[in-house]
Amino acid sequence: MERSFALVEAAVSCGSPTRGSEGAFDALVGAGLPGLFGGASLMPMDKLGPCAVWPKGLRHLDTVMEVCRRLRTNTLEALEHGKYPIVIGGDHSCAMGSLAALGEFYGPEHLAVVYVDAHTDINTDRTSESGYIHGMDLAAACGLCGPELDVGRNKVNLLGNSLHIIGARSIDPPEFGVVEQAGAHLHTAQEVREQGLEAVLGQILPALEGKHVHISFDVDVLDPSEFTATGYNIPGGLTAAEVERVLSAVLDTGLTCSFECVEYNPAMDPSGKDLNTLMGLLHTVAGRLKKIR
Template identity: 35%
Template sequence: MSLKPKPVTVFGVPTDVGAGTRGASMGPEALRVAGLVEALASRGVEVADRGDVAGPRNPWMPPVEGYRHLDEVVAWNRAVMEMSAAELAAGRMPVMLGGDHCLAMGSITAVARHCRAQGKRLRVLWLDAHADFNTSAITPSGNVHGMPVACLCGLGPDALVNLGGQGPMISPADVRQIGIRSVDPEEKRLVREHGLDIYDMRYIDEVGMKQVMEEALAGIDADTHLHVSFDVDVLDPSIAPGTGTRVPGGLDYREAQLMMEMIADAGGADSLDVVEVNPALDKRNRTARLAVDLVESLFGKSTLMRD
C-alpha cells in the first residue's frame, strides 16, 4: 500500500494541564526546534504550521472530586477538537504536538466524528508505556493524562465523555495499544473487563515487533481512518529521557523504527498526536529529535535500502 499524499497541518498545544509533572507544555516548541516541520517538508509533504491553539493557564491544584484541573482539561481538549475537525474537514491531516496525553481526547473525538460523517471505520494505535484507562474511582492522583482512553470509551466525567456530542466516541475494539508496561492493579481489571487489545512489552519480547505490527494493523483498508497517538514514553528512557512518566524497559530504537516503518508500509496515518515531550527533563532536546526521526519514518523514510 502506498502512502497517502495528504497535506499536513501541524499545530501545538502548549499545556501540561493533565500531567503530574510540569514541562510538557514546552513540548510543541521543542519539536519545532528539533525540525519537525522541515523534516516533513523535506519528504515532499505539503505542510503548514498553524501555530499553537490557545487555552487556560495551568492552575496546578490538587484533585477536586477525583479530577485535577477538569475545567481546564475540557477547555484545551475542546480547542484541540475544533482545530482537528477543521483540518479534517479541509481534507488535511492534523498533526497535534502536545502537551500531555490527555489532549488525545480532543484529537480522537474529532477523528471519531469525522469517521461517522464519512462512513469510515476508525483504528487507533495507542503507542504508550501506559494504558491510560484509569477513572477517578481508581487513581488517587486525579491526573487526567492517565484517563483519556477510558474517557473516549465512555468511562469518565460527562464533560469529557460527551466532548463532541453524545459519547462514547470510540469502542475498545477500535484501539490497539503498543508498548504498554505500567498498568495500575485496578486499571488491569478495567482493561480486561472492557477487552482492550494490548500488545505489552512482554508480548513484544516474545513474538517480536514485526508480528505485533502485523496483528495491530490487520484489517486496515481504504475505508479505515488510522489515528496514531504517539506518547514518547513508549520509548525506553535510555533513548528518550525527556518525558514526565518514564518507565524502564521500553521500545529500543530499532523496534520503534520498525513500528513506524510498518505503519508507513500499511499506507500511513491519517492523523497523528505526538505528546509528552518534556524538554525540562531532557538532555539537549534529544527526545524531541528522536521523535522527529520516528515521525519521518511514519511518513515513509526507511532506514533500510528500500526507497
C-alpha cells in the first residue's frame, strides 16, 4: 500500500524573537508542497498571535502551549489514521507538540530524534536567559522542565539517550550541562567539519536501529551563504548539499515515522530564493519517503 502523508501546520512564531515563520505553511503549500507528497491531506491551524502576558522566563507561554496542544491533537490524528506526519512550523517550540504526540503514540522508549539545527534547544526553563521557548523544546520533551511546558499525557516523551543533534554551532554554556545530564548525543557543525559528515552519520545511523525516528529539521542549520530567511543567520553552517545528505541518509534507514521542518520565515524572503532552496530539499525528502514503503 502506498504511504499517505498529512501536512500538519504549527502556526507559532512567538516562541522566538522573530515574527513571520507562522506563514511558512501557507508559503510552502502555495509553492506546491501537497503535490510533492502525492496530494497529502492538509491540517492547517488558526494563527493565534502572541499573547501579551506571560510568567517570568517563559515568553508568550499561553500561545505557545495552545499551538503545541493543537499540534499534538492533529499529529495524533494523522498517526491514528495511518498517515505519515509532515509538520511545518513555525518556530521550534512546536516540537513540544509533535514530540508529545509521537511519545504517546509510540512510547518514549521506542522513539529517537535526529535534530538538525544550528542550536541545541535544550535550555530548561531555569537555564534559559532569553525566555524564548523555542530554545527549550528538547529539555521539555525530555521531562527536564517545569509543568508549565508539559504537553499531553506524558511528562517524558523522549529519552535523552535517543536524541541526536547535528549541525549545532550556537550553544549556550548551560546547555552543554543539560546535554550531558540528558545523555544526548551532540554532533556540532565543527565536528562535522573536523571528522567529515560521513563519519558523523556513521555514529548516528547505527544508534537508530530498532527505533521509530522523528527528523526535526530547522532551516537555520544551513549556512547563511545559502539560506538567510530565518531568525538566526549563524556562520559555519552546513551546505544545502550536506543537509540533503543528512536527511536522505536518515530517511533511507526506513526507520522514520515523521518529519518536521521549522523556522523558515517567508517575510524575510521577498524574492522567494530560499523558498526555492527549501522546496528543493523537501522534494528530496518526499522522493526518499515515497521509495520506502
